[in-house]
Amino acid sequence: DVQSWTTATKQSLCLMWQKVKVHLMLSMTFLVAVFWYCRRLYSFLAQLLKRWSNYLQRKLIRNLSVRTEVDLLGYSAREWKGETKQAKHMREAYEELFWSYHIKYLRQVRRDNYCVLRAVLFQIFSQGIPFPSWMKERDILKLPEKLLYSQGCNWIQQYSFGPERYMGPNAFGKLRKCMETLKTNWTEISATKDHEERGNMCNTLFSDESKEHKLYEAIKFIMLYEVVEAYEQMKNREEPIHNLFSLLLARDSSSDPLSFMMNHLNSIGDSICLDQVELSLLGYLLEVKIRVYRLQRFNTEDFQVNYPDEYRREWNEISLLTEDDRYYQIPLF
Incomplete structure (x- = not known):
């Protein structure tokens, strides 16, 4: 069992x-x-x-309208091949920057008629430079309203936004949006202390064409607003104005704010860039010393120029590099 x-x-x-x-x-x-x-x-x-x-x-x-950094001498060799007199001159200028000024890299900036505004604003944002002192004391969002209603500048309706033609009554609303975009992005980016994070924010901003253009139009309008104020002071013989405004208003093409807008500002971003007087005005209003290396002027006293030529010691410094006084690159030390 x-x-x-x-x-x-x-x-x-x-x-x-x-x-x-x-x-x-x-x-x-x-x-x-x-x-x-x-x-x-x-x-x-x-x-x-x-x-x-x-x-x-x-x-x-x-x-991205501001490209990543490239080697300075490598860029020079690619862009200026051959043995022509101009090519040799430019290569020598780049070598001078490399060896004497310790500029090792550059960032290429999109070549359009906003080029210089883009190069300046990108550096201001990427360096975390805060608002200029006078902007901290005023609400820049109210500048379009003040110009239109307080100072009676009805001709602001003829303002052109770069490639866009006259907006008519819509110009006021669009200018306010431009000012909001400038203030919001400048405040946010300058408050960011981490350099890498700030760089990523700049890359995002400067790859959005619509936002970019609003920034540049806001800066153009600030230039116009300050010219209007200087013109009123000069006309009423109040406190003396800065010699930059005197120089600008002495030109036949910009003898008053309206002609300045019609003959200069309206075309910036569309068919022309800032000229040297306007570049000085830009540096003065943003309270930055703009140092420009003009390669076509190599071996002359105008090879390195500051805009404006008179500046305060406490201002931040940014640098530009140009081969033709029209299109600008960003040198990196």
């Missing part, structure tokens, strides 16, 4: 093991299949994410 019971038990255990073994094999096969599927899915998603990241990166680089 004991032997019979032992044999029966062994047979039962064998049958149970066979069933369990089958289930285990099926379970293992299922787990292997799931693992293989998950691995393939992970690989597929990783490749998809990589492609999407590369696409976004290419798109960002393509839209």
